[in-house]
Amino acid sequence: MRKRTITSGAVAIAAASAIGIAGTVVAQAQETGDQTLADALDEILSDPRLTDSQAGVVVADADTGETVYDHNGDTRIDSGSNIKLTTSAAALEVLGEDYTFTTQAITADRPRHGVVYGDLYLRGGGDPTLLQADLEAMAAEIADSGVEVVVGDLVADDSAFDDERLGTEYGWDDLQYLYANETAALTVASGDDYNAGTVRVFVDPGDGEGDPAQITTVPEADYVTIDNQITTGEAGSDTSVAINRDDHENTIRLTGTIAADSGGTYGTRAVIDPALLAADVFENALEAEGVYVTGDLRGGTAPEEDGRTVAEHHSAPLSELTVDLLKPSNASMANALFKTIGYELSGEGTWATGKAGVYQGIEKYGVDTGPVRQVDGSGVSRHNLVTPTMVTDLLVGAKDAPWFDTWYGALPIACEDGTIAGRMCDTPAAGNVHAKTGSKTSVSALSGYATDADGRELVFSVMLNDYLWWTVKDIEDQIAAAIAGHSQDSTESEFSTFSETDEAPEGGLNEDAEPELECTWVEPAVC
Numbered sequence: 001m002r003k004r005t006i007t008s009g010a011v012a013i014a015a016a017s018a019i020g021i022a023g024t025v026v027a028q029a030q031e032t033g034d035q036t037l038a039d040a041l042d043e044i045l046s047d048p049r050l051t052d053s054q055a056g057v058v059v060a061d062a063d064t065g066e067t068v069y070d071h072n073g074d075t076r077i078d079s080g081s082n083i084k085l086t087t088s089a090a091a092l093e094v095l096g097e098d099y100t101f102t103t104q105a106i107t108a109d110r111p112r113h114g115v116v117y118g119d120l121y122l123r124g125g126g127d128p129t130l131l132q133a134d135l136e137a138m139a140a141e142i143a144d145s146g147v148e149v150v151v152g153d154l155v156a157d158d159s160a161f162d163d164e165r166l167g168t169e170y171g172w173d174d175l176q177y178l179y180a181n182e183t184a185a186l187t188v189a190s191g192d193d194y195n196a197g198t199v200r201v202f203v204d205p206g207d208g209e210g211d212p213a214q215i216t217t218v219p220e221a222d223y224v225t226i227d228n229q230i231t232t233g234e235a236g237s238d239t240s241v242a243i244n245r246d247d248h249e250n251t252i253r254l255t256g257t258i259a260a261d262s263g264g265t266y267g268t269r270a271v272i273d274p275a276l277l278a279a280d281v282f283e284n285a286l287e288a289e290g291v292y293v294t295g296d297l298r299g300g301t302a303p304e305e306d307g308r309t310v311a312e313h314h315s316a317p318l319s320e321l322t323v324d325l326l327k328p329s330n331a332s333m334a335n336a337l338f339k340t341i342g343y344e345l346s347g348e349g350t351w352a353t354g355k356a357g358v359y360q361g362i363e364k365y366g367v368d369t370g371p372v373r374q375v376d377g378s379g380v381s382r383h384n385l386v387t388p389t390m391v392t393d394l395l396v397g398a399k400d401a402p403w404f405d406t407w408y409g410a411l412p413i414a415c416e417d418g419t420i421a422g423r424m425c426d427t428p429a430a431g432n433v434h435a436k437t438g439s440k441t442s443v444s445a446l447s448g449y450a451t452d453a454d455g456r457e458l459v460f461s462v463m464l465n466d467y468l469w470w471t472v473k474d475i476e477d478q479i480a481a482a483i484a485g486h487s488q489d490s491t492e493s494e495f496s497t498f499s500e501t502d503e504a505p506e507g508g509l510n511e512d513a514e515p516e517l518e519c520t521w522v523e524p525a526v527c
Helices: 034-044 080-094 132-144 274-288 318-326 331-346 351-363 388-400 404-410 473-485
Strands: 012-014 023-028 054-061 067-071 102-107 115-117 120-123 149-151 154-157 198-204 214-218 225-233 240-245 251-259 265-270 297-299 308-314 434-440 443-451 457-465 492-497
Touching: 034 054, 034 067, 034 473, 054 388, 080 318, 080 331, 080 351, 080 388, 080 404, 080 434, 080 443, 102 132, 120 274, 132 274, 132 308, 154 274, 198 240, 198 251, 214 225, 240 265, 274 297, 318 331, 318 404, 331 351, 388 404, 388 443, 388 457, 443 473, 457 473
Parallel strands: 115 149, 120 154, 154 297, 225 251
Antiparallel strands: 012 023, 023 492, 054 067, 054 457, 102 120, 102 308, 198 214, 198 265, 240 251, 434 443, 443 457
16 A cells, blocks of 8 residues: 655644755654654655655565555656665575686696697686686696696687677766776676776875876786876875776876875776786786796687686675675676676576566566666666666565575665765664665665664665755655654654755755765775
């Protein structure tokens, strides 16, 4: 049963100001129970920042699925990274909690007297967590087997996925950044935050004023060209550094200045054709182990029947990777899982098979996928359209899944960790709300679980689109805090509300401010 929006002269609500300055909302009503909560949420959603914008909010009982509150719940909205809820749920359902990714080194023939006659293939299985250290371990395994020379090419095999590496409607000016990386079956990450297909560039001051900055990269690779134009400024001066990858080639240009007493800075940039980056890192690792490849580095496909595995690496199980996906909102991992779902179900790792696999995985839990559209796993695409009702249906239905505890435990927790580590502190939501965020320019979402003051578990989904202010996160936080603080036994409920700043944001409109992104996508992270 859906709630009908009611306006009543008997209801008096003192709301937070339009700019969301820290304050208190007090909802008073003649009615008891959920109507008090509904009136409070109506008032929160009357914030002028949402005028002429889209707002969809649904609150439901987590055990029965009964709707407690519905404001435009069936409206299709871009939910940003909330789409990772469907991706991760489907991955756990289709692949299983014990699923691991495998990366293999393969030869066509048995090594003879320390020599491999023919090509050496590095075949990716979609692992978005592969690190330089893992490739070094594989190289050491090959060297320990007695191989010293490969008379052939080193071939990067990412054929498990198709070559359509970018999702539909990815912004051209996003493509150099870690959240819009190319999705490939063979890739290497730039750190233990597992941003696959990227290189992290560290900038430190030179030996003295006027000297070039010192640059290091992770992973270490010749595949990327570094054009360093950063100079060292005097101690105490400002550090202003720009790190940009060229649009059509793997050249990263560094400009600006860094103070002589700076502790350093860094930026992470996606590469073009990440399979070749992984192979380049692997070739360097082989050389470090005394194994030399006489031929070239190229792409290709490993032999299926006659191939011989000479080294391999297995990722952590999906039960562990789900935490690395959801808490920091890892886009590369979500897209890798999306295509992996398709590959395991159909033998083809594509955006289309991933979509079909995700739908198959979540429909059994009461989710109607007919009125929605999902085209990638991460939510970066602007073509994704879901509804708050669909998300709350998933949140309710997933409680019956065998993998629910893993999934629930991987969600960010208000005022504790993940993308809501710094949000909703000193409210009933702190340590209570487990929820997934979503953040892009003019797109914001928060969906998850909350236990109210009576101990009743509720699910909620808040999706906000097409606003012009630089942030509406405090509106989401007010809603979550109101839900967590709600009691059915009182005619007066007090809900702590606040914003992320104590003052109105200068400029206010997105056109005058930096685009809003998931806080872990900003470097350094601002969660």
